[in-house]
Amino acid sequence: MFTSYNPTNLVKTPFLFFTGKGGVGKTSTACASAVALADEGKKVLLVSTDPASNLQDVLEMSLTNTPQQVKSVENLYACNLDPKEAARKYRENVVGPYRGKLPDAVVATMEEQLSGACTVEIAAFDEFTNLIADSSTISDYDTIIFDTAPTGHTLRLLQLPTAWTGFLEESTHGASCLGPLSGLGEKKDLYSRTVKVLSDPKQTTLCLVSRPEISSINEANRASTELRGIGINNQILIMNGVLQTSVSDDAVSSSFFQRQQLALNHFPKKLKELPIYEVPYVSYSLTGIENLRYLFSNEFLPSVEDEVNDIHTEISMQKLNDLINDLSTKRIIFTMGKGGVGKTTVASALAVGLVEKGHKVHLTTTDPASHIQNMFAEDSYNKNLTISAINPVEVVEQYKKEVLSKASTELDDEGLAYLQEDLNSPCTEEIAVFRAFAEVVAKSEDEIVVIDTAPTGHTLLLLDSAQNYHKELARSTGDVPNSVKALLPRLRNQNETSVVIVTLAEATPVLEAARLQEDLKRANIEPKWWVINQSLYATKTKDQTLLGRAHAEKAWIDKVKNELAAQSAIIPWIAEEKIGYEEIKEYVEL
Template identity: 50%
Template sequence: MQFLKAPTRNLFFTGKGGVGKTSMACATAVQLADRGLRVLLVSTDPASNLDEVLGTKLSSDATPVESVPHLYAMNLDPEAAASEYRERMVGPYRGVLPDAAVQSMEEQFSGSCTLEIAAFDEFSKLLGDPSATAEFDHVIFDTAPTGHTLRLLTLPSAWSGYIENNTTGTSCLGPLAGLQAQALVYQQTVEALADSGATTLVLVTRADAAAFREAARTSVELQSLGVNNQHLIVNGVFKSESQDDAIATAMQQRGDVALSQIPDAIGQLDRTIIPWTWNGLMGIDALRQVGKPAVTQGSEDDDLSWTDSYPDGLGSLIDDLAAVGHGVILAMGKGGVGKTTVAAAVAVALAERGFDVHLSTTDPAAHVTATIAAEELAGLSVGRIDPARETAEYSEEVMRTAAVGLDEAGRALLEEDLRSPCTEEIAVFRAFARAVAEGEDRFVVLDTAPTGHTVLLLDSALAYHREVTRQSSGMSESVENLLPRLRDPEFTRVLVVTLPEATPVHEAAKLQQDLRRAQIEPFAWVINQSLVPLQVSDSALRHRQQHELRFIDEVRSSLAKRVALIPWQIESPVGLAGLRRVVGTDSSLTS
């Protein structure tokens, strides 16, 4: 990896969900530590899987990775950080102010914004306060999927500007004194991000047109923030070993075409190509080989006795999903597992059965409209929850209702409150609730955001009530009934989407646990992009087939009540024809 020839002290890894950011960050950390350098690896992703990749139980404190001398790793825990932040803000007033006033402060600090600023508070200490990481030669950040990362990286400017321009002394986070104390650290964080001599932004992507578009958008937006020292990693580039294997040929051709059409915004960046491996990048030994000359991969037992042992396709779920005649279908899972494809395929299948269907997304990346392209299908409408538009409409509504009767100072306070980064979270949440409510008289299929963001969105339902009623005089019916609707198995069906790989399956299992804690029971699991049902002769792909079986069996035996398996598609599942193939796979490709 070229950027390791003269690495900067701070290294950020970002990119579209599922492209391998964690693997690349871990490989970088291990290889730097192997040089005798002291390295701190930090995950800012709410759905972090550093523990599994490194084989070490981590916490919110720097923990030594025993198998790699000089390497330490940690997960920033948003919930723990929020709890500590809340107590730091409220604690000094216990026993000083009346109990009612303290309780009001606690409620004010219970919103989703507190969760985000608290996590950022921890992040900024590591990047903006040199003394916090002085004992390390390098600090590596394994960041969350792109939408979260962009928000994380723009927060330094957003919050430092908010503090600088706020004159009232209050905010959606309560008294600004607690934030003001951090202003210097936030400013130092901004400076560190923009310092090319100190920070490298590593954009991780796949040889895929959609992933390249996302990487290009990220690159441009980060450059606008002053983050100009960027490097591109194209991960998992497949090269066929057989000229006679249609699947292997298609896989290589898809990657070759994407690489030949790489967007200009990232085409000129220094680039590292990482070859595809059939068994993933789990464990320290595998991480040490990343970016180095290829070695012969180990093999599994060639007895691929899997015929007829795999689940039915996505079409096997459509009858039951259609039975009620209306309701909400949520496609949920780790970033990059194909939630958009699954949601769009289900929406098309239901519309072709004569139902009125609305397909929408809460994902900031919003690839769903590109999946269906410009084609039209009777009964199917496609939309998107646009954060910018929702925020503007919400702010206008609050000023039109809650500002009635306020004096000039009161209106100024409310306007400043609405300029805070928290307002977007509230606005998007309301739009999500409205979309769910539409399921009363038709089908609503939602392509939701990656796992961590989705769970935080659902978990914020109760806290939202306290936050929104602080700014307006009432709560909409859609918000009030959101949790009951999500918890009603006759109204809401959750499809947990995953890939037949360790990390996606285990993160999907965590998602299922979170959903069950919220009293939401998944309807089925969908295992996407599997090679198991396909006829292949390429040796690497045959080993990959057997590698997948353990995870398919894990899902069927211990995690899911119902399972559907979607084969890898020779042609990208774009447009109505491609989505129909996802639901009813071309039988000529299966064994």
Template identity: 65%
Template sequence: MYQLYDPIKNVQTPVLFFTGKGGVGKTSVACSTAVSLTDVGKKVLLVSTDPASNLQDVFGIDLTSDPIEVPNVKNLFASNIDPEEAASAYREKTVGPYRDKLPESVVNQMEEQLSGACTVEIAAFDEFSHILANDYILTQYDHVLFDTAPTGHTLRLLSLPTAWNGYLEESTHGASCLGPLSGLGDKKNLYQKAVQALSDDEKTTLILVARPEESTLVEANRASMELRDIGIQNQMMIINGLLQSHVPTDAVSKAFYESQQASLKQIPESLQQMKTLSLPYISYSLTGVNSLRQLVSEHPYIEKEVKSNEIELDQLSELNDVIDDFSTRNTRVIFTMGKGGVGKTSVASAIAVVLSERGHKVHLTTTDPASHLDYIFKNRAVDENLSISSINPETEVETYKKEIITAAGELSEGELSYLKEDLESPCTEEIAVFRAFADVVSRSENEIVVIDTAPTGHTLLLLDSSEAYHKEMNRSTGKIPGNVKELLPRLRDPEETGVVIVTLAEETPVFESTRLQEDLKRAQIVPKWWVINRSLYATGTNDPILKARASSEKQWIKKIEEDLAEQSALIPWTSEVKIGLPTKTYV
């Protein structure tokens, strides 16, 4: 369907940005591209700003923010900029001068305001701007490859003149990115030069990496449109992990192949017009130079199974055990949390349905588009004990924005533009939806409430003071609803609330879930269960490629069980969302 990606033929510009949803293989594709280009005599600098990057493991060397030459690969230099460390340094630069001058409680609140995704994003942009805007560096290399690109929101925000004037210090309107932006200082010219380089079609190509799965294609489309809006037009897409063939007699293999093909038929129309290439689904770990070369070769298949001790599947907990626990304990509020694409909605739906079938009154709600719940339940009669709703983030955010802008009063055109762009921040959506969560959770007096996705620990801590509540939750009315005041204590009560982290048995989802758990623990919320979803290992497939891939899951299943989770359960891979308890039926 799609031609194989060949870096030698397909790379046309000196600067490449690889972007896409977590776990799609950005780092692997970037590394394979870098090695392939050096093999034909190009000098390449590979820079990762992805917090989930395993660049060091791929090449088997220790990396820092200073580039070093990769052993056994002539002319390849690599650096690994940890955005969390960059954000920490950025945070200290901003907060440090106030430590001995302001009360500790105020300093702590400043630090928390600078703990969110916006700060990490801006700090990462600050790091690679020093490379992208440095003419000397760009003349030293034939190609500079960045693993992870900035979001359109960050680029738009930094391009507004108001972001660089006294409005940042003088504003009392509580824009959610004011904290992160307060440390920018006098870097306007540097950032403008970086943004110009990104928008230069002769210099930069944006490579969208996706899997043949609906959620990653939707994310690629969103990122593509967002970045086109600010002038980054030179884009291409790579579909990574495409199963080239299947074993017709293996139910899992057949269903896996057909599921991918069905997803590709649903590619958003705007992406269909884009140059799109593919890379095959592989059975081996992409570590070491040889495996990276193999990925982009004409014959990329290496079928080898990871040899390690087997896991006794009959000794692992199942989703039924999770539901039994909540039913027995009469848990009143249940959250499913995790990164996009891991199956939070399907897990939440299964929990809600089975609890209702056991006689509990249950209310299920989600922040995913309503059509997703509609899809899950389209051929199923809803039990009389189960009610369903959907919190629409777009509606909540628009209402919230209008309140903030109205409360801001008279603003200049520049100030209004800045405030509107600031309200495009991910923080804004989280805070706006938080209010709707509070309303739903208050129903737990009379029924079990199952909620797909919840505010992060960062947002909860940011709101955990009367000053922050006033600023972030009710800037328009000046008073705090009672159900909002009661929400955080309720979430922290393990007798009342259960949090389920949903993940996949893969490196990036496990890494991101670990960060999520740490984030929640800072807010004094301890997840009750981890659910490992869509496990190939649990299917018993005999397809050579899928079986080898399934064996690689074992290390992550063991890590979750032994190191990360208080309790964990395993759900087998299936091609369709199943309502109720999953079974080994793959079609």
């Protein structure tokens, strides 16, 4: 459908930035690009700034923040910057001067406000800015590839003058994701020059990586629009993992192919305007130099039959029905996980399963109401199942207006501009949506509430600290409603609440889910169950390409089962989406 992606024919700039939602294949595509360019004789530096980086796994070597040569590739060097450590130093640089001078609760709030994903991204930006600004480093390489680019939100925030002042010292809305950049204030000019490099089409190419899935394509479109809005226009779209053919007598293979084709035929208009390239869906794991070399060669890596002949053996994992039985004693159930792993489907299946056990259930979601309505469209709801949908756009706008209205009397125009951009951070949506969820729970009586998409531990700690901060300083504008105050303690009560983490049996979704679990534990919330969704390993596919991928899933299934989850269940990849109450009920029997 699209031109095959081959960096040796396309790369015209010294800097390449790869970006995209988790699990789309940024790292493998960046690594394969680096190997291909190095094999062509270019001297290449590959840099990861991803806090959940698996660069060392893909290259099969240990990495540090100092560039070192990649074995078997003469011209390739790689380093793995640690944005978490950079964020720790950044946090201490900002908060340290206030220790002993401000109340402990205020210092704790400042620390938590600087513990989110956006702060890690700022710190990562600082790390690769140091590389770009180092003239000796630049002169040493023909091409520098960055695995994970900053979002438009972060770049816009860096451009605001107030971001470089002690904003947190003077005012806060009690739910800030980023806080001030005063700890890096001396680098303002350096950051400005770096943003100009990103915007220069002669120096930088932004590679948006997506999968042929509707949610992934929509995310790529959002990122593209956001980055174009700040002048980063030299973009290409790489559609990763496109299945080239299907096996006609294999329902899994045929459905897999058709789903991809459906997604590829529904591109947003603006995204179609970009140069679009595709990378094939391959049967082998994209780890190791030789496998990476095959990716752009238009050759098929021979299947190793002995490696896949065990994939149809019975998997000794629990089923969704086992999870539902365990949840029957709970009052509040959250499904959590990164976008695209199937949280809404799992939440719907849990709700239906619990109704079938005789419970009254309320299912609420942040997906557009039409999606939930479509899932249950062909049936009238069971009388014991009620459904609601929260529109995140509406509740976020309402929350922003509330915060800005309260802050408008205290801040000048620059301060308001900074606060407005800070409110565009991911934590703002989590907080606003959680407040809406809390209202639903507060109104529910004698029923189990199943909530699709929950806030991270960081956001929950922000809500907690906002209460403490309000007690210490009247200038806080981040009021926490009584419904939220009542719900927070209930979430920590494992007799009443259960968090179900949903993932796919792939590297990035599992690693990000593990990080999410650690985040929740910081907030004293212990997830008990993991669900591995859409597993090819659990199917009976005969397609050799899918069989290879199914075999690659086994290591991640074992990691979830034996290392990460107290209990785990698996759902096989299904040939078609279940629509309607009766069909959704079939998930319980898989």
